[in-house]
Amino acid sequence: MSSPRSLLAPHVIVVCTANAIRSPFVENLLRQRLAEKGADRVDLESAGTAARSGLRAEAGARSLALAKGFSLEEHRTRLLNEQMLRSETTVLCAERAHRRVVLGMRPDLMTTVFTVREFARLVGAARSTDAAATWPALLSAVSRVRAVERHVDRSEDDIDDPIGQGPAVWADFERSATSAVDAIVEATSDLLGSGGRGNGSVRPFTRREYRASIRTPG
Numbered sequence: 001m002s003s004p005r006s007l008l009a010p011h012v013i014v015v016c017t018a019n020a021i022r023s024p025f026v027e028n029l030l031r032q033r034l035a036e037k038g039a040d041r042v043d044l045e046s047a048g049t050a051a052r053s054g055l056r057a058e059a060g061a062r063s064l065a066l067a068k069g070f071s072l073e074e075h076r077t078r079l080l081n082e083q084m085l086r087s088e089t090t091v092l093c094a095e096r097a098h099r100r101v102v103l104g105m106r107p108d109l110m111t112t113v114f115t116v117r118e119f120a121r122l123v124g125a126a127r128s129t130d131a132a133a134t135w136p137a138l139l140s141a142v143s144r145v146r147a148v149e150r151h152v153d154r155s156e157d158d159i160d161d162p163i164g165q166g167p168a169v170w171a172d173f174e175r176s177a178t179s180a181v182d183a184i185v186e187a188t189s190d191l192l193g194s195g196g197r198g199n200g201s202v203r204p205f206t207r208r209e210y211r212a213s214i215r216t217p218g
Helices: 004-008 022-036 059-068 096-104 105-111 118-129 135-148 166-190 205-213
Strands: 012-015 044-049 091-092 114-115
Touching: 004 022, 012 022, 012 096, 022 059, 022 166, 059 166, 091 096, 091 105, 091 118, 096 105, 096 114, 105 114, 105 135, 114 118, 118 135, 118 166, 135 166
Parallel strands: 012 044, 012 091, 091 114
Antiparallel strands: none
16 A cells, blocks of 8 residues: 555656666666655656566676665566556656557556656756646656657667676666766756655645745855
């Protein structure tokens, strides 16, 4: 059963293929980075579109996690299913192929399903032009930015799977995943903090409250 906090917090699920490297790494790095900002009002989880449930994270992912200061030792893989995708779920996919799978399950989530790197790119642009004060408002702003994008190399939106690859590919995975997570945290931590407005279930900002929330101390 969901806790009162999880009912109010935005639900974000990170998706890859096997749920053994990319999605658990991004999920837990995102959780760690948000916690460092005091932003804990988010319900984070991960799953895989073709996962064999109950397996450990790959050794390479576990090593990278430890280097980043968190652990994947307790992680067990899960197969994505339609029941995991609630109507308000934000889905961050490792690749565009995963986005197609998710939308095949839940086409109604068209405006809330992104790749991780795509969301990282768009959310910064959305926050620079839109004073979104709730998570749904932010998602709407991000979707509007995506709708008018031109001349974007969509292949750059994928995080490649490093399984079975050499150190250079693993290093590239770590860089691309970490930079995307950092960009997402920078743009969203204010909405996901204990004083943030989450998924909009609490009352919205008044104009005076919004001005106060963005005023720099001192």
